[in-house]
Amino acid sequence: MKKYISILLLSGLSVNAQVGINTATPNSTLAVNGSLGANYNQITATTYNILPTDHYITYNGAANATFTLPTIGTGTTSYTGRIYKIKNISTSNITLQASGGNTLRIDNTPVPNFVIPLGAYAEVVNNSNTTGGTWDLSFTVLPKPSNVEIYGSQLSIPPHGNGSPGVADWSNHTNTSYDTGTGTDIWWVISKSSTTYAHTASYSNASRMTVVYEYQGTPFNVSNMYPILTAGNNSSFPDVFTASFVSLANNGTAGRTRLTVSVSRIDFIGTNGGNNSNWTGTFLLNLLLARKY
The missing domain is CATH 2.60.120 (Jelly Rolls)
Known part of the structure; x- marks a missing residue:
């Protein structure tokens, strides 16, 4: 009986007072x-x-x-x-x-x-x-962020080798004038190979160039990596280009990441008076690398 009464009393106190667990001074x-x-x-x-x-x-x-x-x-x-x-x-x-x-x-x-x-x-x-x-x-x-890593940069599209005047093609990074970036976030233009336009009564081929870029920082994990390329123009020239992805691999100098791109001028093919479609300016390649992991 005494035990029963004490439980009732404790119950009454817990209803009307502050209760502390593991503290003598509940607030x-x-x-x-x-x-x-x-x-x-x-x-x-x-x-x-x-x-x-x-x-x-x-x-x-x-x-x-x-x-x-x-x-x-x-x-x-x-x-x-x-x-x-x-x-x-x-x-x-x-x-x-x-x-x-x-x-x-x-x-x-x-x-x-x-x-x-x-x-x-x-x-x-x-x-x-x-x-x-x-x-x-x-x-x-909200859900956790998407399992995608993104890297972006802006590279140079050098002048065409057959422009007037043109910039001669090169390999093995013998021309450093068109490298971009700072610190370790630098892209070298390892090589460029130009193909001039062909314009006949039967067909027209646009002026184009194959460019090999090499990233000088830590090589990317290129597994499940997808490049997105757009050609840009911040000059006074009216040239319009398209860029196509060719390859992305860690096969460069000391295993560095190399990106190979094909660039073509699409607004003008052939010659027009003293002008031709082999471009002579330096343009932009906007690069976005997305990797799903």
């Missing part, structure tokens, strides 16, 4: 000086009704899933302040939906459901609205 209604554990549940089923006993839920199923929140009621089922934490580690989406005529509130316009995409996290809390019932989406974290 809140409940103060915990230590770790806190709550229910953890990993779900693989594509349909799941969230339980009143759930707290942190992870989804790792193989298809799109639907998670349904408990229906908000009154009294012990009002759920005011109830928090659910939901993490999606699958490769599919979770549709989080309210039930029993309840709604979700992302802003001031209630909605019936919310999609938690792959890699994302959401917290939902029940507010004090028992008329209609509302869950507040209190916190969301």
